[in-house]
Amino acid sequence: MPDTMPRPLRVLPLLAAITTFALPASAAEAAARIEPGDVAWMLLCTALVMLMTIPGLALFYAGMVRKKNVLATMMQSFSLCAVGTVLWMVAGYSLAFGTGDAWIGDTSRLMLHGIAETWDKPFTLGAGTEYAVPTTIPESVFLLFQMAFAIITPAVVTGAFADRMKFSAMLVFLSLWSLLVYAPLAHWVWAPNGWLAVMGVADFAGGTVVEVNAGVTGLVCALVMGRRLGYRQENMAPWNLALAVVGASLLWVGWFGFNAGGALAAGGRAAMAVLATQLAAAGATLSWSFAEWLLRGKPSVLGAISGAVAGLVAVTPAAGFVLPGPALGLGLVAGAVCFWAATELKQRLGYDDSLDVFGVHGVAGIIGMLATGWFACGALTATAEHPEGLYVGGVSLLGVQALAVGVTILFSGAASWLLLVVTERLVGLRVTREEEREGLDLTLHGEQVF
Numbered sequence: 001m002p003d004t005m006p007r008p009l010r011v012l013p014l015l016a017a018i019t020t021f022a023l024p025a026s027a028a029e030a031a032a033r034i035e036p037g038d039v040a041w042m043l044l045c046t047a048l049v050m051l052m053t054i055p056g057l058a059l060f061y062a063g064m065v066r067k068k069n070v071l072a073t074m075m076q077s078f079s080l081c082a083v084g085t086v087l088w089m090v091a092g093y094s095l096a097f098g099t100g101d102a103w104i105g106d107t108s109r110l111m112l113h114g115i116a117e118t119w120d121k122p123f124t125l126g127a128g129t130e131y132a133v134p135t136t137i138p139e140s141v142f143l144l145f146q147m148a149f150a151i152i153t154p155a156v157v158t159g160a161f162a163d164r165m166k167f168s169a170m171l172v173f174l175s176l177w178s179l180l181v182y183a184p185l186a187h188w189v190w191a192p193n194g195w196l197a198v199m200g201v202a203d204f205a206g207g208t209v210v211e212v213n214a215g216v217t218g219l220v221c222a223l224v225m226g227r228r229l230g231y232r233q234e235n236m237a238p239w240n241l242a243l244a245v246v247g248a249s250l251l252w253v254g255w256f257g258f259n260a261g262g263a264l265a266a267g268g269r270a271a272m273a274v275l276a277t278q279l280a281a282a283g284a285t286l287s288w289s290f291a292e293w294l295l296r297g298k299p300s301v302l303g304a305i306s307g308a309v310a311g312l313v314a315v316t317p318a319a320g321f322v323l324p325g326p327a328l329g330l331g332l333v334a335g336a337v338c339f340w341a342a343t344e345l346k347q348r349l350g351y352d353d354s355l356d357v358f359g360v361h362g363v364a365g366i367i368g369m370l371a372t373g374w375f376a377c378g379a380l381t382a383t384a385e386h387p388e389g390l391y392v393g394g395v396s397l398l399g400v401q402a403l404a405v406g407v408t409i410l411f412s413g414a415a416s417w418l419l420l421v422v423t424e425r426l427v428g429l430r431v432t433r434e435e436e437r438e439g440l441d442l443t444l445h446g447e448q449v450f
Contacts, residue, residue: 215362
């Protein structure tokens with residue numbers, strides 16, 4: 001077989017890309033057909049990821065705020081589902097996955113232009129470039145799956161500024177952020193010709209694009225907006241942990257689609273991703289709970305569900321690249337470290353990240369990215385031309401992972417700060433002190449939970 005692998009080694013973001021990466025012409029032609037089983041699997045994964053935002057994240061966040069802000073918190077997730085859908089159709093998808101160049105997509109798919117000609121044909125990621133990768137699903141399925149990611153990522157950010165941002169400011173800021181921060185970063189990492197993808201970053205389902213990105217943005221929001229009124233002085237205990245548990249449970253199950261859908265096909269790698277996801281979530285639940293039990297005397301329900309999310313976040317970049325042992329170990333480490341970050345670190349630094357977006361998503365995302373660099377198992381990504389694997393853990397891959405994390409932190413942090421400044425000048429960021437005291441349910445939406 002001819003060796004058509006570009007140099008330097010270019011690591012694609014999705015496992016389906018790995019299965020067809022650098023195929024000779026005859027094999028590529030054989031792969032260029034729609035497989036109904038893969039389509040069905042990816043539609044199921046898309047539905048599971050959508051379920052993570054509404055109702056999963058909406059319930060998870062709503063259960064952890066005070067009663068006077070429950071509806072406003074749920075409204076943020078619900079409205080972002082609608083806003084994110086429209087933005088993805090109008091421009092987000094084209095900016096993220098248009099061929100473009102190494103830095104950004106193009107305008108070829110604005111308003112999903114051209115979908116009428118491709119709706120019943122197998123989709124080729126990066127078509128027209130030297131990095132083109134055929135898949136066995138139509139473009140409509142691929143863009144729907146990616147749309148679900150573009151929806152949940154800004155929704156995760158809302159937990160950092162819970163209880164104090166204007167609804168109008170939230171819409172302006174996160175709409176701009178979706179197009180100017182999320183879409184370029186998705187292109188860098190997941191488009192075949194994105195500069196981080198060409199460099200060889202291993203990010204199976206969003207360690208940088210989703211988790212570190214959302215975590216850093218949440219931290220910047222918390223720092224720029226300042227603390228909630230009464231922070232560390234008033235009781236800000238969760239209103240209804242039962243809702244939060246239901247939400248966390250939906251997130252746990254939905255995450256199977258979030259991670260395993262990265263395979264873009266129903267096969268062995270998707271199954272390994274589900275297994276890794278389950279193990280990491282379980283390990284983090286236990287390590288957070290036991291750390292809290294040891295240091296605080298009791299394992300809390302809030303701690304258990306927070307630990308589960310930390311494990312799910314940490315395994316997100318690693319799910320398709322690591323074996324069961326490292327996946328469990330990753331969860332155990334992430335649960336304990338995120339417990340420290342969400343309690344001790346936040347207290348020491350004094351920032352008010354309302355629902356620990358940075359302490360869970362940001363910190364666990366960083367852990368997961370770096371762990372992937374060391375524990376990636378070559379056998380899971382082996383090809384005929386490269387039997388050692390496209391992703392092989394070690395110093396080289398760890399360096400690429402660290403670079404990707406650093407770039408994400410700098411880009412996301414600086415761009416988010418700038419967009420917050422713009423939003424402040426356009427509509428103002430924060431509700432008034434009186435509105436915050438009364439609660440956002442009544443002051444912003446004229447409704448309340450009795």
